[in-house]
Amino acid sequence: MEMLSARQVKVLKAVVEEYIHSGEPVGSRTLARSSHFQLSPATLRNVMADLEDEGFLCQPHTSAGRIPTEQGFRFYVNNLTGLDSVSPAAKLHVRDRLEIVGGRLEEVLHDGVLTLAQLTPYVGVVSLPDFRQMIIRHIRFVRLHECRILAVVVSVSGAVQNVLFDSETSLTQDQLNRFSNYLNALLGELTLSGVKRKVLQEMANDKRGYDELFAQVLALSRSFFAKDPDQQSDVMLDGKLNLLEHPEFANVERMKGIFKAFEEKGSILKILDGALGGEQLRVIIGSESCCEEMRHCSLVTAGYGREDRILGRIGVIGPTRMDYSRIIPLVNYIADAMSQRLQS
Amino acid sequence: MEMLSARQVKVLKAVVEEYIHSGEPVGSRTLARSSHFQLSPATLRNVMADLEDEGFLCQPHTSAGRIPTEQGFRFYVNNLTGLDSVSPAAKLHVRDRLEIVGGRLEEVLHDGVLTLAQLTPYVGVVSLPDFRQMIIRHIRFVRLHECRILAVVVSVSGAVQNVLFDSETSLTQDQLNRFSNYLNALLGELTLSGVKRKVLQEMANDKRGYDELFAQVLALSRSFFAKDPDQQSDVMLDGKLNLLEHPEFANVERMKGIFKAFEEKGSILKILDGALGGEQLRVIIGSESCCEEMRHCSLVTAGYGREDRILGRIGVIGPTRMDYSRIIPLVNYIADAMSQRLQS
DNA sequence: GTTGGCACTCTTTGAGTTTGAGTGCTAGCG
C-alpha cells in the first residue's frame, strides 16, 4: 500500500464522514461544497481517482459518487484522531442504570447491552464469560428426585449457573449438604476447570482413599463434572430491531442472513471471542469477521472484566457505515463502567 | 350473518384452500379449472359475488380474484372437517426429541417450540406457566454473601427458578439448610402463592411465636416473598426466521411491526393467555388478537399441562394464510405429547 | 338456474425517453 499524502488523507476522511452521515455515494461536487476544502470539484475528482486506484474508495457504478471500501474504513478507523467524547447525558444514563441493577453478572451484562441498544441505533452485544474459567465461590447440591441432582454453582463475580445431573447412588439432602460444605472448603481461588482437574487428580492417586466422606464427595463430583456445563460461553443481543431502521438493510435477503447469524449465536461468539488476543478495543469491519452473513456489518467491542483478566467483550453490531467516532468512546465507556461494577 | 347454502360453503372452502396453497387472489377461472366443480366460471362468479356481499371474501382491486376475509377464514376453521392426520414422520420426530430431552420443564417446553419451528414454516411459541401457580416441591436457600441469598425453587413438574434476595440478618449456610428443611416439611401440595399466603397467615396469628426456629424461618420467608418472583410467566419463541420466507412478510414495514411484538413478549403473552378460558385448542385469526402488529398473523395454540390443569399454551404464529388443516392436528399432537412427558 | 359473450377495469410488464448526477479527459491558466 502506497503512502498517502496529507491531502489524500484529508479527502478520504471527508468522504468517509460524509458517507457515514448521508449513506449516499459522495460525489466531487458535494464534497467541494460541503467541506471546507479550497479545491474545485475537478481537483477532488483527481484525488478521489487516485484513492480509488489505491483501493480506498470505489464506485457502485460509473456515474455515481464514491463510497469507502473496507480498506477505506479501516484506514479511517486506524487513523481516527479527535474521537468524540461521550455525552454527559449518555454517561448519566449508563451510571443510572448500573446503579439500579442487582449485582448478578448476567444482570449487569444484560443491562450493558440494553443500554447500548438504547443509546445507539445498532445492536448491543456481549459475550458471557466462559463459565469453566470463572473463579468459583461455591457449589451447592439440591436433591430433586432420587438420584437427580441440581448443582447451583456461584462464581465470585456473582454468576449463577444451574447444572442438572444424576448421581450414581441415591442421596439424602442432608448428605448433599455435607458434601457441599466439604467441597466448598476445598475450593480456593479455583476455576471450575481447576476444581475438576483437582478432583480428578485426587481420585487418581487415592492415597486418601481411607477417608469415607472424601471418597463420596469425589464420586459425586465425578458425576457432576461428567455432565460438564458445556454451554461454555454464550452471547446476549439486544436491539436487533434497530438494524431495520438502516437503509442498507431494507433488503429482505440481506436482513435474513444477518438475523440467521444472530439466531445461531455460535458464529457471533466466534467473531467476538475469536483470537481472544485481549486488546481492550477491537473494531471489526465487514468481511474481516470472516462471516459471510456479516459481510455488511461492523463490530466495535471492548473487553470487560476484573482487573487484568478480560472475562468477555461488549459492544455493538451495525452497518459498516457506522458512526465510529461516537461509538468507539461509548463502547469503551460502558465496558469500563461495567468492569468497575463487577469489581465491587 | 345469513345462512350459507351448501354450494356456497363448498365454494368458500375451495377458495380458502386454493388461497392458502397459492397465496394469490383466486379467480373464477382457476377455481373452475382446478377444482372438481361442474360449474362454469360465470356461475362461480355469481356465487363468489354473493360470498363477497356476505363478507366472506374480498377483492384487493376490481380486476383481481378474491381472497378470504378474516370472517371467511373463521368460517373455514370453524367448519373444518376432515383434518389431516399428523404424518408418521412428524410423530416420530416429536417422540424422538422428547425422549432425548431432560425432564426439566423449561427443556421440555423449549423442545416443543423448537420442534414446531422445524416441522412448520411458522414460529413456534409457548407460554411458560405462571411460576406462582405451580406446585412447589421444595425450596433451598444458598448463601451468596453476607445477607445476600439465592433461593432455588423447584416445582413438581421440574421447573427450577432462581430468586435472589436479601435477608434482614446475616445467616450461615448451616442455618439456611435447617430453614430449608423446616420449610420443605411444611409445604404440602401448595403453590408458591399458597405458601406465601400460609406464611403470612402464620405470622399474623403468632400463636407459635415461642418457637424460635419457626420464627426465624418465617422472617426469612418474608424477605423472600417480598422479592416475589414477579417475572410471573413468560413466552419462548423459536423460528422467527421462518416468517421471512412468506411472501406476505416481504414488506419490511410489516415485518418490523411483527418483530417488535415478538421482542416485547408481554403482548404475545397477553394474546396467548388472555381470557384463559382453557379450551384445549384455540385459533386466533388476524385482528382477533386485538394486537395491531399481529393483524396479519394467526395463532393456533393448544393447552398443555398435567391432567385437568392447563399450565400454559403451545402453538404457532404464522400468516393468516396458514395451513390450518395440517397445523391444528400437529399442535394438538405436540401439546398432548408434552403433557404426557410432564406427567411422568 | 346456468352459461356464453362482451365490454370494462385495473395491474403488470416492458420498451423508450428524459433527467440529473457524476465521471474522465484535455487544454489552458498562474
Place this chain on the structure above:
DNA sequence: CGCTAGCACTCAAACTCAAAGAGTGCCAAC
C-alpha cells in the same frame, strides 16, 4: 507543475406510454 474550467460521456432512476393479461359484472339466451 498543480489547479481548474469545460465538455463529452455514462449510467441509474424516474417517467410515460402502450400492450398484455387476468378478472369482473352484466345481459341475453338456453
